Amino acid sequence: MLLNLLFFFGGLAALIVGADALVRGASRLALSLGLSPLVVGLTVVAFGTSAPELAVSVGAAMDGRTDIAVGNVVGSNIFNVLLILGVSALIVPLLVHTQLIRQEVPIMIGVTVLLCVLILDGRLTMWEGALLFGLLLAYTVFVIRQSRRETRAAQAEFDAELQPAAPGAWDSRLSVQILLIVVGLALLVLGARGVVTAAVAFAQAIGISELIIGLTIVAAGTSLPEVAASITAAIKGERDIAVGNIVGSNIFNILGVLGLSALVAGSAGLVIADAVLNFDAWVMLAVAVACLPIFLTGREIARWEGGVFVAYYVAYVAFLILQAQQHAALEAYSTAMMLFVVPLTIITLVVAIVRQR
Numbered sequence: 168m169l170l171n172l173l174f175f176f177g178g179l180a181a182l183i184v185g186a187d188a189l190v191r192g193a194s195r196l197a198l199s200l201g202l203s204p205l206v207v208g209l210t211v212v213a214f215g216t217s218a219p220e221l222a223v224s225v226g227a228a229m230d231g232r233t234d235i236a237v238g239n240v241v242g243s244n245i246f247n248v249l250l251i252l253g254v255s256a257l258i259v260p261l262l263v264h265t266q267l268i269r270q271e272v273p274i275m276i277g278v279t280v281l282l283c284v285l286i287l288d289g290r291l292t293m294w295e296g297a298l299l300f301g302l303l304l305a306y307t308v309f310v311i312r313q314s315r316r317e318t319r320a321a322q323a324e325f326d327a328e329l330q331p332a333a334p335g336a337w338d339s340r341l342s343v344q345i346l347l348i349v350v351g352l353a354l355l356v357l358g359a360r361g362v363v364t365a366a367v368a369f370a371q372a373i374g375i376s377e378l379i380i381g382l383t384i385v386a387a388g389t390s391l392p393e394v395a396a397s398i399t400a401a402i403k404g405e406r407d408i409a410v411g412n413i414v415g416s417n418i419f420n421i422l423g424v425l426g427l428s429a430l431v432a433g434s435a436g437l438v439i440a441d442a443v444l445n446f447d448a449w450v451m452l453a454v455a456v457a458c459l460p461i462f463l464t465g466r467e468i469a470r471w472e473g474g475v476f477v478a479y480y481v482a483y484v485a486f487l488i489l490q491a492q493q494h495a496a497l498e499a500y501s502t503a504m505m506l507f508v509v510p511l512t513i514i515t516l517v518v519a520i521v522r523q524r
Contacts, residue, residue: 171368178361179388182219185354186392190215192347195338216396216412217243217419218351219389221427222359227381228428233437235366236428237291238381241447243390244279244417245382248454249480251394255401255409256473271414272458278302278421279455283448292436296429303422362388375491378440382447383484410468417455442490450483 193211220243227236255261278299285295338344366385370377393416400409429437439448468476482504489497 168368168372171365171372174361175365175369175384175388178358178363178365179391181354181358181361182222182389183358183391183395185222185351185358186215186218187351188347188354189218189351191338192344192351196341196344196348199339199341199344214415214419214423216392217416217424218355219358219392220420221424222355223362223385223389224424224428225431226356226359227363228432228437230363231432232363232367232377233432234376234378234440235363235381235385236432237425237437237439237443238378238447239385239389240420240425240428241443241451242382242386244420244451245447245454245483246386246390246480247393247413247417248458249476249483250387251390251397252410252413252468253473253476253480254394255397256468257470257477258398258401260470261401261410261468261473271411271418272455274306275414275417276452276455276459278418279452282421282425283452286439286444286448289439289441289444290436291425291429291439293430293432293434296426296432296436299422299426300430301426303419303426306418306422376440376442378442379487379491383487414458454479 190211193215197211220239224236224239227233227239252261282291282299285291285299338347362385366380367377369384370380393412396412397409400412425437486497486500486504488494489500
């Protein structure tokens with residue numbers, strides 16, 4: 168068990184350091200080549216923070232561990248919205264850019280709905296993975312072209328967050344930037360291997376499924392770059408980056424991570440567990456849909472709404488634990504959530520929207 172813990176935490180450390188090196192090297196290189204900080208922020212940084220999810224899920228898919236590959240993405244998307252956005256909003260209320268409300272959140276909801284439709288037959292095939300990955304390429308091109316029409320305020324915010332390396336700085340040379348990218352990718356591969364190996368060992372030792380390990384421990388671990396990026400941005404007052412990072416990462420997780428995982432899994436594709444089909448995928452969809460009315464209430468995520476998000480994540484994890492143990496309280500807990508907690512939250516949100524109107 169001690170060796171597996173070393174594999175897991177060592178792998179997580181490698182994923183975090185690798186993601187940071189990759190983002191630093193790629194963003195510095197892109198800025199040196201003349202791309203605007205806004206474009207780099209919307210693509211390299213947003214997708215770079217999802218590099219651990221990509222490394223872990225693709226590695227798991229290649230090893231035939233499809234439960235970890237799928238559970239990592241579904242769990243990360245739930246974790247990103249409920250816990251990371253929730254904690255960020257508790258630190259400081261998050262103002263939401265109009266573009267996120269009108270475009271990015273609907274796109275996140277749309278790709279989540281598409282995924283739920285594609286997996287209804289219990290499998291994400293190689294061709295469906297190619298469709299998702301193709302949509303990611305189209306979305307990236309669209310975002311880059313659209314960025315040219317962004318407001319000066321948005322440009323200024325990303326200019327402050329992302330600046331080219333100063334002349335003479337250690338990361339200003341092309342050779343160093345390329346080295347950072349290579350080292351970052353290598354650490355991501357090694358870290359992913361360590362995390363997947365340890366996760367499988369944990370599941371076997373504890374006696375619970377690899378899916379639940381993927382939905383919780385692995386998902387939380389691979390989302391640490393998003394935790395750091397969003398909470399730091401919220402503290403610094405760069406709230407568009409704090410929220411945009413989460414929404415962009417969730418889009419990338421579905422289109423890029425699951426798309427590429429299904430491609431490398433070969434003709435068999437990714438087998439989707441019944442638990443995902445019957446519960447977790449719909450939680451992910453509900454979480455995505457919940458963003459829209461919350462964002463519409465004054466175009467900000469208030470502290471009380473952040474508290475609701477965090478409480479729901481705790482409730483979700485509690486459900487997974489009860490389900491894994493087949494606890495006697497599972498049925499009563501599920502009934503309470505479905506008949507009281509969820510309707511009460513919906514009513515509260517509707518009232519808030521009506522009052523705002």
